[in-house]
Amino acid sequence: MSTEAPARPKLTKAWTAAEPILEVRGLKTYFPVTAGMLQRTVAHVRAVDGVDLTVRQGETLGLVGESGCGKSTLGRSILRLVEPTEGQVIFKGEDLTRLGAAEMRRVRRDMAMIFQDPYASLDPRQTVGEIIGEPLDIHHLYTNKRQRQERIHELLRVVGLNPNFNNRYPHEFSGGQRQRIGIARALAVDPSFIVCDEPISALDVSIQAQIINLLERLQDQFNLTYLFIAHDLSVVKHISDRIAVMYLGKVVELAAAGELYRSPKHPYTGSLLSAIPIPDPKVERGRQRIILKGDVPSPVNPPSGCRFRTRCFKAQDKCAQEVPPLDTVDGHEAACFFPLQGDER
């Protein structure tokens, strides 16, 4: 009864599980701003502006930040759904930014993406079976129709959907069910790395827990590595092994999940964490919150030096002149000249 597991795609370079599965080096993704009749480029939106990240085999790296900080663009640039302007994305020892279109399509068998909006991410004209079967067809994984059908049924079962749903259309399902279909499509090619782009933020709170549990179960079962993009801090804390905090196109802090929550080093992380509501009115009334001044500056023209300095309560002259590097501070990586001390949190 079992359909054979498709063989892993061949890698051009030897890669061992001891190395990080993904390394992002100096990644920049700029979008041109055009004006006038001739569509001249007058400026660039620096959505991702020099990001370095390492994702280890089997872990979940959480990526948080407010709307517009470039976390989705980073996720898409890694998969080259958006062309990066500069930098390297090294996946299993292979620089993805150098691959041609055909080679990139081959690599796509080993990486997948789960999208935020389960309504927009499924083609309304395809049945569930067609949606899940499409990656199998693209990579010619099954020539036998019956095996292909069995694989689709299996995938539906794996994500907790009735296999008999395979000839139904996406509009017949609820948000949570659609997200499961999206997850089944991502799993179809047997990937080892999945970018989850806010996979639960469009769902009801009651459904969110189900999807999170499903993602965790699948990770154990299939040895998956996740880059989990979100803006809900409590969810990220629950699912992530390590967390990266992004602000205006740059990673400002990176640490193990518990560590980051216990003692944030970057003032921005501190202010984010202080915004998590505590479900106890007494504590909530008494606690000190870090309230930031103003709005996020425009990514077209980011502030000099440290990007957070315009809103930072610890900013000094040095912050405007030099860009703080992502340095190791007490086991954290934080990009700040004046990291938070024990009493400031």
Add this chain to the structure above:
Amino acid sequence: MAVDQTTITQLEGTPVQYEGGLARPAQSYWSESWERLRGSHFGMFFGGVLVVLAVIAITAPLFSAFVTHLAPTSVNLNDSFAPFSRAHPLGTDELGRDTLTRLVYGARVSLGVGFLTVAIYLLIGGSVGISAGFYGGWWDDLLMRFVDILLAIPTIYLLIMITSMLPLPIGPIIIRHDAFSLSTIIAITVWGTVARLVRGEVLTVKNRDFILATRSIGASNLRLMLRHLLPNVLPVMIVAASLGVGQIILLEAALDFIGLGVQPPTASWGNMLLNAQSYFYHSTSLVILPGICIVLAVLSANIFGNAVRDAFDPRLK
């Protein structure tokens, strides 16, 4: 990940909770639209008329062989301007040719050109619109400026200009005033509107997440255009085509009437009208009968087209 026998048994060992249960049978956009179209009795009636006309057009040689026993071009000068009779149910023209047989053959030209032209311009307009919208940039600019130029010239003048050059030898083939060449020429002059409509729709569809999702699983551009964009812009194309057939039948009849369409002795409704206007006082039926045919075909095509638009346009739901 490997979903092999062990994992399945593992999964089946633990009670897997399947999400939800649906009582309604699956319904695609197409079956739903077809249901709506069937519900429109008025539209379906005229759709039926169109089918009858099409069947008559297709079976014209059989009709001439077994019903009237006359060819559309068989001349009998002793029998010119014959009144309605058993031998000639709808009379004859100035050369004694049987009017009914000629009308039946005329249906071939009118409906043939009508449907073929629409098919060709959907193909051209669809491909141009999808590729322009999908690739964008200079390719989009190039194609759309060409469409602008095309749309700036009144269709009928463009048609007169091209058809007056016929017969036109292009390499080994000579383009004549036949139905196939006319269809191609008319299609070449009218595809601009469809291309624009399709491009506009592609621009809205291509920014939806499912296009990105499909790209993320390794789909090629061709696959994205044919498997994902095309099915999603097809409703717009159907709506654009639904009213096209009637319009094209009229346009072709007009070309025939000014003598630039299908040439005598081949019978078409338009050139029968042109021919009959010289004998208007002598035999009124020669003018009225092709006229009725044109009106019937165009009316049916338009009413059915309206019903199709109502049924298939997702915006009218």
